[in-house]
Amino acid sequence: MGLLDFAAKMFLSYKFNPKPLKRHISGLKVKKYNREPGLKVAAVQVEFRLHKSTIEYFEHMRHLMERAAEEGARLIAFPENIHLPLYGLLPGIEKKFSGDGRKDDDGEKMRAALMLLGPYVKGIYFLTFSSLARLYEMYVMGGSITAPENGELYNTAYLFGPDGKLIGSQKKLHATPEEESFGLKTGEELDVFKLPFAKVAFPVCMDATYFETFEIARMKGADIVIIPIANMEEYDFYRALRGIWPRVQESRVYGIKSALVGRVAKFYFTGKAGIYAPLDLTENRDGVVKEAKHYQGDDVVTASIDIGALRKYREEDELLKDRNEELYRKYLSRLY
């Protein structure tokens, strides 16, 4: 390790030191909220702000968590790349983020930065979402972070139980061209987790562009598929309709979309957090149980969903019950 690397690591250890946040959390008293019978879930829309301390970051997330708890949610989902607001701890980061992003070596620089910062943001991420899950006694899909694991970069989401313990994780399965440019490695497993009220999968963002993701989740028994997103594009209704909404219709699951939104320097994220269902299980037969009113700003969308009704609907499904395995095998075995 060079002197510069050593100095950088010392600096990061200082900035991302978890002790002040641990002290803050241990002094917290949170209100206990009653939950009505049935299952209420929450999709969180987080405005991307650069936080100056780990406590500020934690309080931002806690504020959103509190809103979901007030409404009686048992399961809550945070967005993709939820570590980005933590980069505010780095001095001069706004200027760095303002680069034009078109240089050939940007991918390499980005990779080096993510590899270096990853372990530090991961520590704060785990402390934040595991503590929130425990404090509010909720199942928390804490969104995803891009961080190294065994020398490779992954975009990974984590699920915590109401005791604060990690239930499982999910690596992003389909990269974007930008992620490819910095060498993001994709996962090779899609897991479904059995919670007391439903079976849940939580692939990440771009995974919802591919029907295969939801098909596999459904075949493994998923009732709910959560998609954390951080879409860097201007908002447009139809652009945003791609992804989770059609996947929910094809695979007959409930969908929860959590979104990172907002503009910091050259980064501009848009999207509406929402809860989706097959058309026939929604009031307006539009597939939307509830969605954020706007594609910018913090928001918490909560809604009751009925897993029993979903399972019954699947059994009686007139439209999609047919599968032509012979056809899939015949063609996809040579085309994939």
Place this chain on the structure above:
Amino acid sequence: MVKACALQLRFENKEKYIEDINKYLRDIKADILVLPPLSGLLFSSTAEYLTFHLELSKQKDFVLVPGSFIEDGYHKAVIMQRGRILHTQCQTHLSGQDERDGLKRGDELEICPTAVGNVGILVGNDCFHPQCGRILGLQGADILVGLYAVEGGYNRWLQLSGIWQQVQQNQFFAVECAVNGRIRDKIYAGRSIIHNPIWEGSNGILCEMGEDEEGVLAAVLDFDRRNEIKSVYPLYKYLNRKLYKKEWGY
């Protein structure tokens, strides 16, 4: 550039259908034309239906997909050009109603090279099964023909959950023609839509026609823009083949 057209009609009987064909297609300029699904049911036999459309095809230069018909228990569609059948496609997935009607599933899904590019057809319920679009897309389909035949009142969201999303996840064009009106005591409703993969300034719908309208829907398919989208964002490149193989064995 390819000019794609769909003719949307309100079905009543064979006589009106033939009148409409003569009225709307007299001066039509198109490279590919799609007619409404289930038109075969208006004719007394498949032979009569095919003969009528083959004659029509002889008089025009365009690639013609003349709706769909039922034959030997299969719901089928064909691609014709200059009086010749180039390709036949059977519906490969059945709804509950299709099963009760005694339909059988096809087990082939191929593209057909034509003068306007590689064309594939999704017949009836196949539009709701994403595997179909993927199979045709991976074979190199440029244009998908969607024959939308859904009974009952119109639901735009149901229709968008079909071909529109197949276009978005496979980056081809689609010419979707919907059946409207009554056939053999069943009432159908749908919109004809010409789709593109979303690009700047577009929502993925080049044009569409209300379910209560009749007439020719036309759009120019800009292959350069489609190719640009595919090169900037090559969706197939990022398929997770290892995962699929592990889960499905293929």
